[in-house]
Structures are given as C-alpha cells and as structure tokens.
Amino acid sequence: MNMIETYISNIFDGMNKSYIYLWVSKKQKVVYVGMTNSYAGTFGRAGAHVTKKGTLRKRFIEKKGFEINSVDDFRLFTYLLPNDYKYISVEKSYREAIEYLVQKELQIIRGNLNPTFDVISWVRQSPRTNNTEVKKIANEIVLEFIQCY
C-alpha cells in the first residue's frame, strides 16, 4: 500500500479571503494559473478543477492529448491576496487582473526556468492590469513562485 500524504495547511479557509493559485507538474511541464474567493479556499476549488468538466482537466487534455489522471507530481502553490474588499468581492476585476499578470509574466520567464513549461490556463483579460498595486502583487507572486519552483 502506497500512502499519499498531502499537506494542505489552511488553504481550505476562504472565508473573507481570496487567493491566486498555481497548479504545477514538472514532469508534464505544465502550469495552470487560477484565482478564487471561494469560501472553501483553493483546496475547495481544487475539486471543481478535476471534475469531468473541470477547466484544469479540460485544458490539460487539450494541451497534452491525454488524461490528467496519470499525472503524479501535481503541486498546488497558493498565494493569499490582501484583505481588502476589492480583492475578496464577488466583482472580481482586481483578482482577474492579478491572475492575468501572473500568467503573462510566467509566459515570459518560463524559458529561464528548468524545466520550462506551458501555461495551460486561459485567463480573462481585465481592464485593471495597469493598476500599481495589482502589478506589485502579481510581481511578488511570480518572484516567490520562481524561488519555489
């Protein structure tokens, strides 16, 4: 019996919180960027991603040509956004802007990372990508991700 132990910390806690998250498989060289204000956090959001119609599952098969089930090295990176109403609200233009900038920056710098990867998420454009604070947060997330990758 091979036990799988997964550390989830408190990423199920989405009460008045919002997150940017990255699903990463180094073996398959894919990264999926997402955001959520779900009350169940990124852990709760994860379930929806791997359902039959889940976007992570769909994007993965579109890119790789085979099912996600065989991936055995997925890691989930979670970044808590500031506790400011504009980031946790249902209206999500600020969250989307950060998500968009993170994805875009990853596309630019991926050649410098080993192994390089495809960004398989599709991110909505947001009119707020010029916002100073939004850019700063996105930049911090990317820098931190590079350190951990």
Add this chain to the structure above:
Amino acid sequence: MNNKNETEIGIDVGRVLFGLSRIGYTTSSAICDIIDNSVRANAKNIYLDIIKARKNFTDSKRNNVKEYTIIDDGDGMDEEGILDALKLGSSNNNYEKNTLAKFGLGLKSATFSQADTLQILSATKNNEFIKYVISLQDVIKRKEYFALKMQLDDYDKETIKKYLKEGKGTIIRVSDVKNVNHPSVKKTIEDLKLKIGVIYYYFLNDKSLSINVAGKKIDALDPLFVNEANTNGNLNENTWEGTEVKWIEKTRELVLDDEENIKATIEITQLPYPPIFKIIKKKGEDRKIRKKYLIGANNYGFYVYRNKRLISWVSKLQGIIPTDQDYFSFRGRILIEDAADDYFNIDVKKSSMVLSDEAWNVISDFTQEGKRKSKQAWQNANKHRKGIINQQPNEISNTIINDFEQLETLPGDKIIDEDIAIERQENINKDMKENAIQMAKMTLEDEGGNISDINELTEEQKEKAIKGEVNERLSKIFRVSSVIDNLLWEPYYDTNYGNCVRINKFHRFARLILEENQENQDMQIIFDMLFLQLADAELYAYKNIDKYKYDELKFVLAEYRRIVSEFLANMCRKLEQELPPNYISNEYD
C-alpha cells in the same frame, strides 16, 4: 561513375537558370537582393543608377528601363571570387552574419528575373578591376553555364571614376532589362525608398551604411516608429484616441531555448488609427497617415530582423497575428541573431519563414496581451470617432440632466431643523473631501502611478480623479475607473458640481451595459440616469432623514450599495450567455 549502377542524368542549365529567375521576384526585391550582397561585402556606400531605355520619356513610363547598375565600395573580389559569385550555388565561405546569402543563388536569380544579362566588375584594394558577363540567352542556347571575361569599356571606367575613388568595390549591371510588364522608374524608386529604408533601418540609422537610389540618399525608416512611441508612452487601450504612436510592449528579451541560449528581442507599438484624422483634421488627411505609417493589409504584423537586417517584410507568424482589419495598427519587431536560424527557418526567396513549434509557442503566448490591446484600442478609437460624430451617450445624459432639479422634500418628509441641516451638510462635506483624496489615489494607481502628497495634484488632475476625464460636458454623471471598494457606484457631492454619481465603468454590470451593449445608446443613457437618481436619493437621505443618525444611514446605505453591486456582478457572471446582447429573443417568446 564510381558505381556501375549509377547513371549520369545531366542538367539543362539554361532551363534551370530560367526557372530560378521565376521564383517570384519583383523588381525592387531583386534589386534589394543584389544590394544585400554589397552589404555582405562590407560596403559603406551603395549606389543604384537606373538607366532608361528612352531618356526623353518621364519616370512614370512603364517598360522603359535599359539597365540597373548597383555599385558598392565594399571589399571587392578577385577573379576567383568573381567566378565563385557567378557559380550556381556559390560557396558561402564569405557568409557574413548580416546577410541572407545562404544558398548562393541570389545574384543570378535576382538578375535574370529582371534582365537577360549580368555584368560583374570587381576589384580588391590595389588591384585592377576584372569584368565578367553572363548572357541568359546564350546559356539557354548552348545549354551550358558560362561567363565571358571582357575588357573594361569607357562606360565602365567612367562609373569606377565617379563612384569608386578608392579603386576597390563591385559593380553589378543588370542589363538588357525585360521590358514586359516592367514597373516604371518612379514606382521602383518609391518601392526601394520604402523597402531599403525598412530593411536596412539599423544600418542607415547609425550611419554605418549609405544607400543612394537614382541620386537620392535613402533615409532609415523604422516601421514601428519607436521614437514617437518613446515620446508618447504606453498604450492605454481604453483611452487611446488613435492619433499617436504608443508602446504596446517595450523592448523585451524572450528566451527561445535556455540550454542553447537562443534569445529573441521583441517590441510592439500601436500606430495611429487613420480614420480619426478625417474627423479631427480634414478630408484626405487619413490617406496621408496611412501612407506615412504604412498602414494597410500588407504591412501589419511582425517585422523580423536577423542581425539587424530585415528578413521578413511583415509576417503574421503562422497565424499568431490574425487576418483582421482591427490589427492594422499592430506593429511588432523581432530581432534575432544567426544562432536562432533553426527557430526561424528562412525560405530561399528570403521573403518568408517558418517558426519552430517552440518559437511559435513563446511568441504566441507573449503576444496575446498585445494583440488584445491593439484590437481593443483600434475598436475604441473607432468608438471615439463615432463619439465625435454622434455625441457620446454619457455626454447626452449629462446634457439632459443638467438643468433638472430633483424634489427638495418628498411627501411625508418633514423639513429638518436648521442646526441639524448644517451639521449634516458639514458631515457630507467632510466625508466627500476624504473620499476625493481616496479617488485621486485610486485614479493615479489605475494609471500605474503613485502619489506621495495629495496637495501636489493640479486642478486638472483633481477634476480627472473625480470625473474620470477632463470634459466640461460632464457635470453630474461620471464614468470612472475606480470606485471605493470596487462597488458599482457611489454618490459624490461638492459645491461645484452638486449631487453627482461616480459609476465604476469596470464593474461587471457596467461593462455589460457600456461595452457589451455599446451599440444600444438609449440603454446607456437610461443606465446613467438610473444611477444618478440612486446617488441623489442617498444624498437626499443624508440631508433630510433625521430619524436615523447620520452614521447609521451612512453605514446602511453603503452596505446596500455593496450588496447590490455584488448581486449584479454575480448575476452577470452566472447569466453571462443569457443577458443582452447574447440572449436569443425567440427562446423567450
């Protein structure tokens, strides 16, 4: 034959040469290929003389060229070098980084695409000029590829004396031009001014190369107009009016292959939107702008430079740039070095290339945002144009409401005591002053800036912070980029404007009305009116309802705004495909 099973098949060299001359050269592209050899030979000065067949005819006359002479003061060639250059598939021993001469065919195919005779005269430093001539007709007749060594005539000596005072360099004469469907001298000069200016932009710009065509020096022409973009700054696709060149992506280095250290430099600008000039200037001005900025179906996309020499006039990069008029202002440049050749397979005609999968992926991903911005900007500029023709709905609603005064007191509401009224007004003034500071901060942040001292704001900046734009026609209803807590709307009051509303134009519900239903101007006007009344009602409550404390009212009404804003955002999200304009009306009959 080394092997008894092998049979020599032979080759009809005349037909091969004829075939090579039919691979799709235009006159200007053939001349450019020959000029490319001059650049390869380290020329500092290149001259093109165009000799007309009938000198008395104007330059506009078609089929009237006798000879093109391309002269360069480069290294020149000795006899062995000349013969090697004339060979079909000449060696690439001298293959320099700043050329495309990979296949050893350019000189011959370019010449014979335009003419029947190729003359080459060349000399290295301190040596005599040597001349060889190839006649296509003689080669076809004899089915043998050969060149004839000839003595220099007076015309040759005159040319050398005029242009090559240092006694070295190369002269190529493309003579006995085929005057069938041959462009006029004027057309060729126009084409060359454009092509050479763009192809050798970097060389001409840093003055390391000078090219003269028919006696006129060609100026460097940057297809991205980067100098103008540097002056005008970054593109804001939501506010760009189409009159200026802007940066979409400033120069960035992309890694194509980390292990091999293969990199490409990429930059993208947005060129002006020509139709706007017809409106703001005068009729015909749009044509001038199209000509100046080369805006048209054949010029948008990426210009690819290899070692600073253009290798692809404009490329859609295998579908990365869609064929769509909305991208006409998109102008990109990719700079690569020869090390990246395998990632940008170059076609023999030198006019196309095929990206490797990896290069395609990297560039495609990087370009996504730029494409969106460019398209959005083009469409917004079009909206701006329409807005000038037919007043913007927001201006119309402001005009309609300008002289309207809402009821001072509603039936059933008593007139409050004067002391309380003064206190309430002071509270409102104080809160709005604080809000105005917050608005200014948010506006600056939205534009990518910061503010250290709110007192540094100019009057214009303050007006822009409150109203979203400096526009005297806007007096009550302001569509702005940020509202506190990212809510859909908020009331605003000051003594200049009175009761106003600030509508968050980036809120999901506002985008539904203002962007997705932009064609429905009537709905936009009603939307503006509705939110002004919501804001006005809130300010009415602060001023007139004294059975609740001011702070209680403030709290409850702010909560109400928050809940409505969130409900509307959620509704838009969940019903995205079913709200106008996406719904299919028949389904609801």
